[in-house]
Every structure is written in C-alpha cells, then in structure tokens.
Amino acid sequence: MASTFTHRNLPRLLLQAREAVMAHTRPSLREHALSDQQWRVLRVLGEHGAVETGRVAREAFILGPSLTGVLARMERDDLITRSRDPEDQRRTVVEATAHGMKLVKKLSSSIESHYQWLEQSLGKAKLTQLYGLLDELIALEQPE
Amino acid sequence: MASTFTHRNLPRLLLQAREAVMAHTRPSLREHALSDQQWRVLRVLGEHGAVETGRVAREAFILGPSLTGVLARMERDDLITRSRDPEDQRRTVVEATAHGMKLVKKLSSSIESHYQWLEQSLGKAKLTQLYGLLDELIALEQPE
DNA sequence: GCAGATCATTTAATATATTAAATAATCCGC
DNA sequence: GCGGATTATTTAATATATTAAATGATCTGC
Numbered sequence: 001m002a003s004t005f006t007h008r009n010l011p012r013l014l015l016q017a018r019e020a021v022m023a024h025t026r027p028s029l030r031e032h033a034l035s036d037q038q039w040r041v042l043r044v045l046g047e048h049g050a051v052e053t054g055r056v057a058r059e060a061f062i063l064g065p066s067l068t069g070v071l072a073r074m075e076r077d078d079l080i081t082r083s084r085d086p087e088d089q090r091r092t093v094v095e096a097t098a099h100g101m102k103l104v105k106k107l108s109s110s111i112e113s114h115y116q117w118l119e120q121s122l123g124k125a126k127l128t129q130l131y132g133l134l135d136e137l138i139a140l141e142q143p144e
Numbered sequence: 145m146a147s148t149f150t151h152r153n154l155p156r157l158l159l160q161a162r163e164a165v166m167a168h169t170r171p172s173l174r175e176h177a178l179s180d181q182q183w184r185v186l187r188v189l190g191e192h193g194a195v196e197t198g199r200v201a202r203e204a205f206i207l208g209p210s211l212t213g214v215l216a217r218m219e220r221d222d223l224i225t226r227s228r229d230p231e232d233q234r235r236t237v238v239e240a241t242a243h244g245m246k247l248v249k250k251l252s253s254s255i256e257s258h259y260q261w262l263e264q265s266l267g268k269a270k271l272t273q274l275y276g277l278l279d280e281l282i283a284l285e286q287p288e
Numbered sequence: 289g290c291a292g293a294t295c296a297t298t299t300a301a302t303a304t305a306t307t308a309a310a311t312a313a314t315c316c317g318c
Numbered sequence: 319g320c321g322g323a324t325t326a327t328t329t330a331a332t333a334t335a336t337t338a339a340a341t342g343a344t345c346t347g348c
Contacts, residue, residue: 004190004252007259008275011162011169012184015205017278018158020285025155035336037304040156046148054326061159066304068328073303090313090326108148115151121284130277131152133270134161140265141164179306181334198296210334212298217333234296234343 021118028110032103033077037062037070039107042079045096046104052091053082079103165262172254176247177221181206181214183251186223189240190248196235197226223247 022036029039040060044051051059057067071094074080079100085091096104119127166180173183184204188195195203201211215238218224223244229235240248263271 004249005256007256007263009187010259010262010275011165012205013275013278013282014158014162014165017281018155018162019205020282021155021158024285035303043153052326061156061163063305063307064327065306065329069304088314088326092327105148112149112151115154118154118284119151122280126277126280129273130281131154131157133274133277134157136266136270137161137274138157138164140262142167179333196296207335207337208297209299209336213334232296232344236297 024114025107025111028107032107034103034107035070037066038074038079041067041070041074041094042096042100042104043108045080045094045100046108050093050095052085052093054091056094074100168258169251169255172251176251178247178251179214181210182218182223185211185214185218185238186240186244186248187252189224189238189244190252194237194239196229196237198235200238218244 026036029036034042037060040062041056044056044059048055048059053064053067053071056062056071057064060067062070071080071082075082078097080094080096083093083095085093122130170180173180178186181204184206185200188200188203192199192203197208197211197215200206200215201208204211206214215224215226219226222241224238224240227237227239229237266274
C-alpha cells in the first residue's frame with residue numbers, strides 16, 4: 001500500500017517531540033498529583049502572580065470551558081483561589097495558594113535542570129536554532 | 145513577578161507550532177465531520193491498508209483505551225470496519241471502507257498542497273533543518 | 289496437554305477537549 | 319439612565335485522554 005503523501009507528517013512530528021520532552025517532566029508532576037494542565041496553570045501563576053482567567057487560558061493554552069473544570073479541581077485541591085475582579089465584575093482572578101506556590105518553585109528547578117541537560121546534549125546552537133525555526137513556523141501559519 | 149525560568153518553554157512552543165499548522169487543515173477535516181483523531185486513523189489506513197489496532201495506536205499516537213471509542217464511532221459513521229485476525233484471535237484488524245478511502249484521498253491532496261505552500265514560504269532548507277532538529281530532539285529524549 | 293506467564297484489547301472511572309449556547313456584567317450611543 | 323451590542327465566563331453535550339484493572343486469547347515450559 002503506497003503512501004499518498006510525499007512530505008513528512010509535521011503535526012505528528014511536533015506532537016512526538018512534545019511527548020518526548022514531556023516524558024521527562026511528567027513523572028515529577030505526577031509525584032505531586034498534578035496533571036499537565038494544572039502544571040501549565042501553576043506555571044503561569046508563578047510567572048505573573050494574580051491573573052484573570054482569560055489570560056490564564058491564553059498562556060496555558062487551555063480553552064475556556066476546559067479551564068473552568070481545571071480551576072475547580074485546583075481550588076478543591078488547595079492549589080489556587082478564585083475571586084471576582086472588583087474593577088470589572090465580569091472577570092475572575094486566579095491566584096496560587098501558598099501550597100501551590102511551593103509546588104511551582106520545587107518543580108521549576110527540577111524542570112530547569114532538565115533544560116540544562118538538553119542544552120548540553122543537543123548543543124546550545126541547535127536549541128536556539130530550533131526555537132527560531134518554531135517561531136518562524138508559527139509566525140508564518142498565523143500572521144497577525 | 146519575576147519568572148523562575150531562564151529557558152523558553154519548549155513543550156508549549158511545540159504545542160503552539162502544532163496548533164498553528166493544524167489550524168489550516170482542521171477546517172477541511174470538519175467539513176467532512178472528521179475529528180483530528182479520526183483523521184490520524186484514516187491517514188494510517190490510507191498508507192498501510194488493513195492494520196491491527198496496536199499499530200494504529202502507535203502510528204496515530206492514540207492510546208489504546210481512547211482508540212476503542214474512536215474506532216467505535218468511526219465504524220458507526222461507516223468510515224472503517226473491524227474484524228478479528230483469524231491467525232491470532234487476540235488481534236483486531238481495522239480497514240477503511242470505500243467511503244473512508246474516498247475521504248483519505250480527497251483530504252490528502254488538500255493537505256499535501258498546504259505542505260507545498262509551507263515549503264515555499266519557509267524555504268525547503270529550513271523545513272528540512274526543522275525535521276532534522278525534531279528528529280534529533282526525539283532521539284535524545286527517548287533513546288532506544 | 290495443562291498452568292502460569294504474556295500479550296492485545298476492552299471496560300471503568302475520572303479528567304480534559306471541543307463546539308454551541310446561555311448567563312451575566314460592562315460599555316456605548318443616544 | 320436605557321437598550322442593544324460587546325465581553326468574560328460558565329453550562330451543556332459529546333468526544334477524547336489517562337490510569338488501573340479486567341477480559342480473552344496465545345505462548346511456553348514442563
């Protein structure tokens with residue numbers, strides 16, 4: 001059965017690369033009972049402090065309706081708190097709890113050292129090149 | 145709020161790149177009422193003909209339990225048929241229906257032309273370079 | 289030939305993704 | 319200040335992801 005395609009499957013390759021990288025950090029997340037999505041949310045909160053859910057959704061790459069459930073479970077597990085923005089009652093503001101913050105810091109350093117390892121293994125030049133090509137690809141496909 | 149990270153978020157970047165590429169092909173899929181996963185399955189069947197579910201799972205990057213549901217809906221929608229391998233009754237063999245095959249061929253050429261466009265826009269050299277770097281990254285992270 | 293180990297797939301339970309529609313607060317022109 | 323347009327988030331319904339456990343068929347040594 002001959003293939004209908006002459007090019008490589010780029011979305012699949014990107015997915016595979018992402019899974020390969022995540023395979024290293026996932027065990028650390030699971031040790032602390034965090035899902036991938038919960039970690040992405042915590043990471044955003046660790047970088048920016050109190051953030052409205054719209055921005056969390058954009059930065060953590062989670063759609064609104066999914067985020068509602070993710071945040072509900074994170075609140076249940078004492079990772080975050082939610083409150084209305086008093087300036088604009090349409091907005092919900094999310095903030096990490098002390099417990100959530102502790103996790104961010106602990107996991108950040110673990111993940112950072114994985115990047116150090118990657119930079120050593122692949123080479124700094126190639127890693128930079130990869131970032132650049134991905135940026136170009138994204139800019140091409142979604143001009144703004 | 146200062147960031148805890150000195151490196152870029154590689155998994156996020158890969159996810160974003162993948163979404164950017166898929167944003168172009170998704171509308172064509174949805175026109176034919178296909179989900180991303182259903183398309184990945186059809187693509188495998190288009191390349192290899194009749195395939196056992198284990199291989200479908202590997203090549204389409206779908207975990208077994210998810211695949212069960214995906215295949216059930218595809219069977220319901222007359223895209224595929226399932227049957228037991230008479231040689232080894234543990235295995236289930238999947239094959240595209242005529243309708244499924246027609247969709248593969250129609251969508252393949254549409255997607256192929258998107259790759260042609262991408263190769264023009266980004267440049268053949270850079271695209272090849274990107275493939276190579278992703279391959280290296282995958283090989284590094286999951287040595288076998 | 290049979291018991292246990294192994295392998296392929298499915299079931300079960302919970303979490304997340306996707307799309308459309310609903311809700312609820314703010315804005316804006318008048 | 320009132321009513322329609324806009325914006326932010328949530329609800330609803332269905333599909334997919336994830337993990338562990340169950341089922342069912344095959345192999346393997348004895």
